[in-house]
Amino acid sequence: MSERDDDRLCGLFYPDKLKYKPGYAPVDYSYVHKELKKTGVTGKLFWEEYRARCEKDGVSACSYITFAKNYKKFTADKNYTSHIEHKLGLEIEVYWSGPATSYTEPDTGERITAYLFAATMPCSQISYVEAAAGMDEKAWLSCHVNMFRFFGGTPVKVVCDNLKTAVTPHPKRGEIILNEAYLSLGQYYSVAIMPAGVKKPKRKADAEGSAGKTAAAVIAKLRNDTFPSLAALNAGIRKAVKEFNDKTFRKPPEHL
Incomplete structure (x- = not known):
């Protein structure tokens, strides 16, 4: 035996x-x-x-x-309630990421700063990153359009921070109002846009965390590369983001 x-x-x-x-x-x-x-x-x-x-x-x-x-x-x-629960395809969280990057003007050699727009799907943590010349309203809206194209559709809602390119000035207490252009974009795509409540940072925790992690990974991946234009920089970012998503994505179990 x-x-x-x-x-x-x-x-x-x-x-x-x-x-x-x-x-x-x-x-x-x-x-x-x-x-x-x-x-x-x-x-x-x-x-x-x-x-x-x-x-x-x-x-x-x-x-x-x-x-x-x-x-x-x-x-x-233990009869506990899990801390985080997201549903597939329900929402996308968007954010101007803190880390910035740059590209080099070939004629002058000048390094030009580019700002990173980042978005994440909380359930899967799949992310999108795009470099923009500035953080103005036009760039913000354009990044959203490109983001929807990248994800292959639109969610039920988009959650954003209370930045000036998204909302109008609002009182310390009361309703937060989207600016006219951002509201029109949401209506066009039939998406509910929901700014995080004032002094409620938990609403944007996933976006900031994913944005910081993804942006840091992208910047690290491209740190030794030189790009002659914003378009070339974004081509490099798309490749780096694909590698990042392919590496980190796993089918999300319930409640995590």
Whole structure:
């Protein structure tokens, strides 16, 4: 009789003595649940940090799918409510990203700053990034049109920050009003545009987090490349964003 058969018999007669041991480093899901309550922290981010720690320690890490399923089971067993819940295709969050990049004028050698428009689909974390010459209204609207083309359609709603290219000046309290051009764009595409509430940064946490992460990845990827025009820069960005999305996308389990 083989050792495996012995283990099987032992499991039949003494199930408490032979417990399944996963082949990866354990995850403290009570700590995960606590961290997910913090602004900008997502299940995907926490799993990436967990995987990096496992690689550093030379141990195996569970897959993101396993991590998500186990966290869902943990919250169900504890009767907790998961921190983040998004539905596929429901919304896109848009933002002018803090990091900027540049291209070089070939005749003068002058480096010209370009500003990054970033968008994310919260459920899948698939992102779109485009460089613009400025952060004015025309660039803002043009980036939206290109974003819809990139995603192959429009969501139910777009969530944006309270920036001047999106909303009119508003009182400290009261309704936030979209500017006329942005409102017209939403009506044309039959999209509900919803600015984040005043002093409610959690509404834009995914957009800022994804924008910062994606923009940083794009800038790092292109840091040694020189582009003679804004169009050439955007061609490089499209390639870098595709690689970023292909690398990071996984089918999103529920509640993460």
